[in-house]
Amino acid sequence: MTRAPVVAVLAMAAALLLVPGAGPAVAADADAGGVTVRALHTPRPGADGLGELALEITDTATGRGLDYDGRRLAAWLQRSPPTLADGEIACSDKVRVLASQGIGRRAAVDFNTHGLVTINDDRTVAFINPFLGLRNAKLEGVVQLPGDATAHLLRRGEHELWIAMRERDAIAVIDTDTHAVARTIAFAPGSGPQALAADGRGVWVGFAGRDNWLHFDRAGAGEPDGRVDAPAASRLLASPDGRLLGLDARGATLLDPRTRERRRVALPGAAVAAWSALSGRWLVGTARGRLAWIDPADGKVDNAIDLGAPVAALVTFDDGRHAAAALAGASTVAVVDVATTEVRQTVAVVPGAADLASSATFLYAHGPEHGGMTLLSLADLRAGRARPVHVAIGAPASPSSPVPPPTAGPAGDIAAPVLLAPAPDRATMLVASVHDGQIYQYAEGMMAPIGSFSNYRRRPLALLLVDHGLEPLGQGRYRATFRHARGGEHELVVSGVQPRFAACVRLTLPEVPDAARAAVAAAPDASLVAAAAVPGDQALRIEVRLRSRATRAPLGGVPDLVLLAFDRRSGWQRRVRLVERADGTGGAGRQGPDAEEAGHYVALLPVPARARRIDLLVSSASQDLPYGAGLIGTVDGPAP
Template structure:
């Protein structure tokens, strides 16, 4: 976080600042309040395991709780794997390890090799009944919906009906959203209120509504992640929000109309365009001082910077041109003719190819930043309006067709027509929805060769892997139209050669089993890490709020096709926040058959007496089933309370009903 140096020299300095006139708008508010940076607790030596092809080193570096944190707040930390070749000592680069942490039960032995493999396979299945205390491979889908809500979907849960993890009400229709690289908070512009809502991405609640200018629209995050830039389209200003304190640092006058942002000079300079203004405005990202302007005439829309050309590209809508701006000399160096009504301009990840979309037409232009010329004019689209880039493809959404066009990036440098694949995404064209929005309707998946795509009118999400001619899966959005989608990636990332880290949260002291999986070279191993730093109030807050006791024998087989009553007791623990008896309407029961979870029942519990409940289950065929009980309103959603594995076997003879163990 940026260190703020406050120089207090009394009235003289105050007068000097007033004389200089720093162009701070009254909307800017007070200076930001610094948030304390997390302090690492004392480090301990890593634990290691050596296999024929991989040497694995692991450590968990916990942070002390920030002063003022509530009692019971768990400790956050960084889980770290260092991977090397045991023969050469060279770091293992570019691989994708998977890892989990799970607190070992008291008296339980460390997992042997067979148990380690079995447990990893269970974790990969995504079952609610067997989730690790810390999943170092997790990611979530965030969808921006038509009904002013934000959906949080966990695609790694194996049960189709339980993937919706949270639903956040925003209190107004968002125009855009932005996710800083630390992934701790999501920023959403709400034009009707003149605010930017901040959603905490740990608790998934709105923690602040930051007042900015009139009708905030586009948002952009500075490359260093310290600021969010807000286009106030109703008053010709841009507000800059500090991502740590959630306060406005400065409000800049930039010109009327819609605004767009780009960053040059390694992120040190921000560029702002205004559709009704005549200039591009350059701002120093550190000091937030304006450093210059470039005359371009009214009508500039989308802008993007290319490190390859070391130039800023801007779409001039009124003159149908792409302007190439020399950011050093602060002048237009070249004008590239375009067709009428150009709109979105974006560079691919290499910074060489600039794509220009025509939402009112059927074409996409591709500019080559290496030569500053129009390289390709591609047709056959249907009012394209949005772009996504992976390392291999450019994804183009067609608003008047239920398909996404994939342009192979490698083919742009070859002779002839570039390669374009058409992939149907759902049944309805996006224009049939209630509104398309400004934010991208697709996002790249963590592995880099697939994407999640919002089927807005279909009210669904489609998972697509490159090379396929159809989506490989879909997720319902629970009756809501997803206007945009983000991937909140919390999985292990390579931060330096051979070193992979992910954030982890722990609530208990004691031995944790560390499960590690690497596909290539294939490596499965388990290590042990002893957590000692968790305060006592954290462990107490993490305890189960209810006691669940079966009044049936889980080891007694059930019969397929036979309705069987199962009874269980639920009672609040002595230190539970809510000591009242549990009511039947609070209790949820789920029975499913792994691994697919396709067979699923939700039997309704019936109160027999205070604390005693009964459900009727009717498994369809022989096999192993899982029975889960949840009381979400008491802090015990599915997966928190103990689960039961039930065996269903063919009824060769009449079997007695399961009874309580003697």
């Protein structure tokens, strides 16, 4: 009987138990008619409610690990019903109920979903839930950034999104669960953070105005725990084992974070890079049309070829056996055999293609400004032939509902457009349109989208996918991180197909510390006082009251209270700042016991004639109040 996967899970458990500051790990297992499911939950140190789930699925008879892809494995975590005895409801019936996703049947944690995040030209970060079944209104939250986004880094295991703002000399760290800014890391004036990469233990930051890189540990405290002298980096990338590559106009810098050994490679115009797993090499494309193979072990250029035009984007596929390079100004993609350094073919694609991504069987080349995309079969590319299919993405914005034009200045100076995102099953591709504020979903090989989601008239700079699913590690092992709000008895429900099984595993999760509950309670309570039409103007006067949720006392002096108005039918939306009444009356002519009460805020909201039913939401970063928790009501638009 082979027990190697079991040993691996036990080793993982031992390692997690030794993490400083981590709570006790909880393990349990269940036998589901020939399939054994073992689960281990380990709280993350210093992270309230955040923990890691290690899952092992094996054949009971042989101990062999069972590998499932994302479409054949499902899992949920729910609180155990205290009034029902064990076995009263069959596990297969629980799977059927949870899979139906009816109202009131949602689990505490659903490991079968994903979310979409857009970083937009208007300094907003929008969180969109594709699984929210409220007509086309799938917006869960909006975060207002204090500056223009320069670089971004999604940390799936930490449930964080890091956004560098070069001109603000700061980084905003956003909690992807609460949709709020968790903390802000400030740097000395002129530092200009503009590059981010994760090495498995934390985050490295590269700057425009300083010749060093800073490292922040996993907890992400405000002070760095490491520093390496290196040229200012326009882009940072990390290999799967955590080795770093920094690019600048003069070349590349290689760094081993474990030894802090640094190597320098002269490569003028280094612009983009991709990792080839099979060759163990970095592929670096330059603005001078060169493609170089760099060995991270010795920092030497093994090979280099001339592609004839500046490299605007670079991706690898087939585990790095092949590479595709989008060539700026040429409207072509060069397909390269990484093993032989041979350019297999050059394929004509849509104009301005500067965004590349691959699904399981197709390569996508996207030209954001021209609103087009080219689909290329990977099988055809491997065979040395190409049958490109060109499709239009979205439609030009209508005069009655335009997408704002690009903001002047450095807004959106993200190193390269990232508007393509493969779905977790890699069978569909999501693409964000800069023309009509929509996100389109394409099944592999399809020329027309199979669905779309609204970005609410915002011009996207980047599209990211937050995967909540189980990450396969091989040999029947899976991993996921999740946040729970309440401790106590929970039940992990796991179901697989081929071989089919349904298993229910009992887990006792630790209580969430009181500090986390206090932080939630500290968010104020917002309520709508009045919404009145302004005579002679197509506008509403909105009045809002803020109170402390804990004491119910009026809450004044909030400088960053913002009102978001949204019409679901037309897609119109607008944000305006709410200003506290200086006289404390909360509105002209207000009488009564609260006439001198603080905590009243007002705003003048211009409303177009097409907006008839308007949802009102408020947000404040200083009060940890996201839009998702700040719905204050729905009002009618003013009569035309």
